[in-house]
Amino acid sequence: MSAIDITLKTAANEHPIDHLLRADRLPHILCPGCGIGTVIHGYAHAIAASGIPEDNHVCVSGIGCSGRAAGYVNVDSYHSTHGRALPFALGIAVHRPELKVTVISGDGDLSAIGGNHLIHAARRNVDLTVICINNFNYGMTGGQVGPTTPIGARGTTAPEGAVEAPFNLPYLAKATGAVFVARWTILHVREFQDAVLRAMQKKGFCFIEVLAPCPTSFGKSNKIGDGLHEVEIYRERCRIENGAANIEDFDIDLVDETKPIVVGNFVDIERKIFQAHKR
Amino acid sequence: MNESREKIARQPMDLHMAQVPRGEVHVIAERCKECGLCINYCPTDVLVYTEDINARGYRYPTVAEGKETSCVHCRFCDLICPELAIFTLEVSDHG
Known part of the structure; x- marks a missing residue:
């Protein structure tokens, strides 16, 4: 895949994007x-590189810290109710197939309260790009344990460590029928942007999990001092396995330091997409 | 953590022929929240914290003394910055 490059313009207090x-x-x-x-x-860079006019991009987000994304991007956007980012986006994508709909939401919103919508949107293979920001807990409400909290990791509702098995989100997306599945961290900025660009150019349900530090909630409970410390953990433990077939083995274990965090573009297949029938 | 990191894993054979691009760092100080990602992951260690603070009380990055021409315009600081507070522009003169 080609590296993303955009035309830069100079201004004193203005970022090129x-x-x-x-x-x-x-x-x-x-x-x-x-x-x-x-x-x-990264999403903004992918929009710039996609070649699709800005007016044809739509950003939908759910509830949580990551739900703020829709408020900061300068494309048509909607901040939906908790867990319902996917049904809202599905409605847009089916009714207006010329639009490029991207859902940016968190692990709590997409896999907990919106978990049912996630598996059914993937099963139907709606033409959506889903960017799931995974910070391993419910950050906005104070660091409660969620469905992606690794076993042993602490949270405000599990001071002795979480005991439930977490979701392996790329495996869930693959098993339910997503046509493009990737997992990256915020340290893999170029790979992540290329994955979003690939998802934008692809028809069908594309799921990208991004591991992101949450120093205020998850970090505080788990002796991870700041965002830099958590990104350093990703740098030390991430292993890239593009196209790996055994993603069921790629559970994230933040406690056992010998286990790698496997990232990469795992699935890239073609399947019939869900669209409205013309009368 | 910086000391243990190897900067170059191997020496390319055509290193003496390579044209290294040069960049110029621009910082939007008022957006910075001092997360340190740009300073820590700059491959040529161009950036350091300022002595100064911005309106919110954070120390923002600036170019280190003696490193004014060391930026290679890899744009990693730009791309990883969560605040969109830093970017680099390519300058053409190869000195």
């Missing part, structure tokens, strides 16, 4: 060290 963001709202509300800003930034 500011025209795709609501720059008057920056600096954003997110905590120092939070990875969601990097994901929004």
